[in-house]
Amino acid sequence: MKKFVWINILLLLVTLVAACNENERTEKAIKADDGFWDLIHGIDYQSFDTVVAKLKEAHTENPQDVYTTAHIGWTNFWALTEGIGLGITQGEKAMQYLQAAEKAFSQASELAPDEPRILGFLGYSRLTLGNATQNNDLLVQGQADVARSIELWPEWAYFGAAYGLDARSPYNSPQFEQALGYYWATMDVCANTDVDRQYPDWAPYMELETLEGPDRACWDSWIAPYNTEGFFLVMGDALVKAGNTDAAYIVYNNAKLLKHYSSWPFRDLLERRILNITKNVENFRQMPTPNQPADPEASLLVNTNISCAICHRGDADEYYERPAWVGENAGDFLVPFE
Numbered sequence: 001m002k003k004f005v006w007i008n009i010l011l012l013l014v015t016l017v018a019a020c021n022e023n024e025r026t027e028k029a030i031k032a033d034d035g036f037w038d039l040i041h042g043i044d045y046q047s048f049d050t051v052v053a054k055l056k057e058a059h060t061e062n063p064q065d066v067y068t069t070a071h072i073g074w075t076n077f078w079a080l081t082e083g084i085g086l087g088i089t090q091g092e093k094a095m096q097y098l099q100a101a102e103k104a105f106s107q108a109s110e111l112a113p114d115e116p117r118i119l120g121f122l123g124y125s126r127l128t129l130g131n132a133t134q135n136n137d138l139l140v141q142g143q144a145d146v147a148r149s150i151e152l153w154p155e156w157a158y159f160g161a162a163y164g165l166d167a168r169s170p171y172n173s174p175q176f177e178q179a180l181g182y183y184w185a186t187m188d189v190c191a192n193t194d195v196d197r198q199y200p201d202w203a204p205y206m207e208l209e210t211l212e213g214p215d216r217a218c219w220d221s222w223i224a225p226y227n228t229e230g231f232f233l234v235m236g237d238a239l240v241k242a243g244n245t246d247a248a249y250i251v252y253n254n255a256k257l258l259k260h261y262s263s264w265p266f267r268d269l270l271e272r273r274i275l276n277i278t279k280n281v282e283n284f285r286q287m288p289t290p291n292q293p294a295d296p297e298a299s300l301l302v303n304t305n306i307s308c309a310i311c312h313r314g315d316a317d318e319y320y321e322r323p324a325w326v327g328e329n330a331g332d333f334l335v336p337f338e
Contacts (some may be wrong), residue, residue: 029058029068030328036071037326040078041225042265042313048083051075066111067330070118073104077121080128081307095132101125109145112334120149127164135300154336156217158186159231162238167302171241171285180242185233190218200247202232202254211320222320223312226264229255230311233270237301241284245277252277265313266306269296 032054038044039051052075058068076097083097087154105122112118123145131140146164149157162182169175187195191205209219220227232255239248251275255261264270274282280298288294288303306313316322323334 003192025065025068025328025331026058026061028054028061029065032058032068033330036075037316038073040308040312041316042309043315048075048079063107064111065331066108066115066118069104069111070108070115070121071110073101073118073121073125076101076104077125078308082305082309083206087273097169098125098129098132100338102129114152114156115334116149116153119145119152120128120157123147123149124160124164153214153217154185155214158182158189159217159234161220162186162301163234163307166234166236166238166241166300167288167307170287171243176241180238183238186218186235188230190215198247200250200254202257206257211323220258220260222316222322222326225260225312225314225316225319226258226266227311229258229261229264229266229270233266233273233310234301236270237280237284240273240280241300242279243281245281249274249277259286260319263314267309 032051035044035047035051035054039047048253052072055068055072058065058200059072062068079097080094080101083093102122102125104116105125108118109115109122123142126138126142126145127202129135130142146157146161150161159182162179165175165182169179184195184197186336187200187202190208191202192208208215210216211219211221220229224230232251236248239245252270255259255264255270258264261267283298284300286299288299294300294304296306301307301310
């Protein structure tokens with residue numbers, strides 16, 4: 001009997017050690033992450049191929065590393081959205097990047113089924129791929145992934161859910177109405193109350209700014225140094241597309257409340273948005289040409305090649321410390337709410 005008990009204890013210890021080792025990150029993974037974040041923060045766009053190669057090497061060394069796997073997905077998704085204007089994404093490459101992103105996010109989600117950011121991007125990838133290939137099964141799966149990500153982390157996930165719907169939906173469609181609903185839901189969960197739809201002034205909620213817990217997704221951080229400014233520009237665009245220029249004017253101006261607004265690379269773009277707010281109603285209602293770079297001055301921001309950069313581009317180290325869930329300890333924060 002004692003022998004049986006000791007065997008079970010040893011098996012349990014082996015299992016626990018194996019689980020811990022899966023969360024340990026290799027040196028290759030950590031260095032690959034550095035390149036990934038330089039790409040996302042706009043420090044070195046020329047390194048795209050190098051970043052992809054290093055992430056793949058790290059993944060080969062440890063296929064159980066959740067964030068190496070997910071970063072392969074995010075890098076390919078970035079190429080799909082941002083790479084057109086940079087000459088990275090041309091012709092058939094767009095579909096290749098999309099398929100690679102969906103595959104990587106699917107693998108990462110198997111390793112961490114309740115990681116809301118991975119689920120969200122898995123859903124966005126499946127919805128985009130499903131629309132491109134008219135695959136209804138992928139569309140259904142993608143909708144379920146996005147819904148689950150919202151359930152797990154609404155402060156983060158409503159924004160992304162709105163983004164995809166906004167980009168591909170006519171202004172007078174039910175899908176666009178849902179996108180607007182998701183934008184408003186983002187403001188509501190971040191304000192911890194129902195924000196005034198007629199006068200959505202963000203000044204009363206600035207005291208809620210935080211780098212901790214789920215609410216950190218509502219604010220600027222090392223991950224996205226201009227996250228909140230970008231959100232207000234994107235939501236303002238959606239309100240202009242809807243023809244609600246009064247509310248859009250207030251939402252655009254909310255971006256100016258953020259303490260690092262003056263250093264935001266897209267500050268001038270937002271201020272031109274305000275000047276051209278009436279003219280842009282018709283501009284923003286035009287559907288984009290697939291795989292063609294759209295002019296950020298006269299196009300809905302979500303359809304341009306700065307749709308990620310609007311929040312992520314900037315010197316994150318200037319204002320923020322790198323959080324614990326980036327780098328060697330990332331495997332310990334699969335759902336980093338704390």
